[in-house]
Amino acid sequence: MKSLNDRQARVDLLEKGILAAARKWDHIRPAYKPYVDGLENLPADGRFLIVGNHTAVASTEIGLILYEVQRHLGIRVRALMDRQFGKLKGFPAEFLAAGGGIVGEPCAAGELMSANEPILVFPGGGREIAKARDELYTLLWGDRAGFARLAAEYDYPIVTAAVVGGDDVYKILTSRDGVWSRVSGRASELLSGRTDMAIQLMRGIGPTLVPRPQRLYARFSAPIDTTRPADVAAEDWVATIRAKTKSTLESDLAELQEIRAGDPFRNLAPWSWGAAVMPPASAAAQSTSATHTEGDVVQ
Structure with a gap:
């Protein structure tokens, strides 16, 4: 029992350190200027599942998503981790726990949903990090649909979080x-x-x-309703949710790449921070303003 209490004390101390570092990032963020839109789509009650894409430098999107949600809503997102991380011991395991990480077992995710906590998941897992040059900004989910099954079971809204920039570092x-x-x-x-x-x-x-300095571009989608209609079979509904989530994420990734391509500050070297301005939303984003509120780009 003492060892468990000691471990929790270390985790609590690390969590305080992580939060303190995040507060310091508040002062750095205006200089680094990531392009982020759609934060207004996040349900204020914190009851949502974020589905994101991994890049070759996974820490970029994980850090950005967790920070932006914390900054906007003031709540911590619990990130579901690959089962391989569950084998870690000592400081690495304690650091991940302090950051809100939890091994992505269905029962653990279900407990978080029962408690109405915001959750982050990357269906591509580690495979999506180990991309080759011909796989950049593609979703490598295989046949994984566990996130959709859980979301349907708990009527949990899904918000996709597309992030571009990490595959270019x-x-x-x-x-x-x-x-x-x-x-x-x-x-x-x-x-x-x-x-x-x-x-x-x-x-x-x-x-x-x-690492090559790169501006990051992120978009949070409008919530996807996962409440199953009475006349739709459970597995058919899971497939529908998965397909809609994937399609939304792929569409946003394509639009963010279009925005990035037209941004003269995409290679955001430190000496250009002072002059860098936000790029305009893509033409595709402007034409779908009914589903994306692109005017609220965080400066």
């Missing part, structure tokens, strides 16, 4: 069907038992692994 050099990916995939299978986690070759600034 490094230049991915290898393709999915290339020799390197096959060799790396085989090594991953031997070490972890997973065949989908090939480590891609990449570079940052020049030939180094120093």
Whole structure:
């Protein structure tokens, strides 16, 4: 019991440190200027499931989504983690717990939904992080539909969170069907038992692994209603929710890439922070203003 109490005390201390760091980021954010819209779509009661896309640098979208929701609503989002993280011990496990992370088991997610807590999930999991150059900004969900099944079971609204920029921090050099990916995939299978986690070759600034500065672009969608109609079979409804969520996320990813392509400050080097302005919304976004309120771009 004492060890459990000691662990909780360490987690609580780490959580305070994370929140203190987030408050300091409030002063840095105006300089870094991420493009974020759709925050007004987040249900004020905090009862929603955020479904996001992973990029090659997963910490970018995780940090951005968690921070922006906390900043807008003042509540902490619980992020569902890949089961592999459940094997961590010591400080790494305590740090993830302090940040609100929880292993994405259905029972754990169900408990969070029963408590009406905001939740973040990435259906692509680790596979979506290990992208090759021909897979950037694509959703690699396979046949995963657990998030849709749980959302339907608990009538939990889904808000998609599309994030662009993380796949551009490094230049991915290898393709999915290339020799390197096959060799790396085989090594991953031997070490972890997973065949989908090939480590891609990449570079940052020049030939180094120093990250390339990139502006991040994010959009939160209007909530997707998951309440099943009486005349629709349960599994058919799960498939409908999954398809609608995926379609919404893919559409927003495409629009954000269009916005990014026209933004002269997309490579947001520190010396350009003072001059950087927000890019205008894409033509596609403007034509679908009924579902996206693009005028509320956070400055």
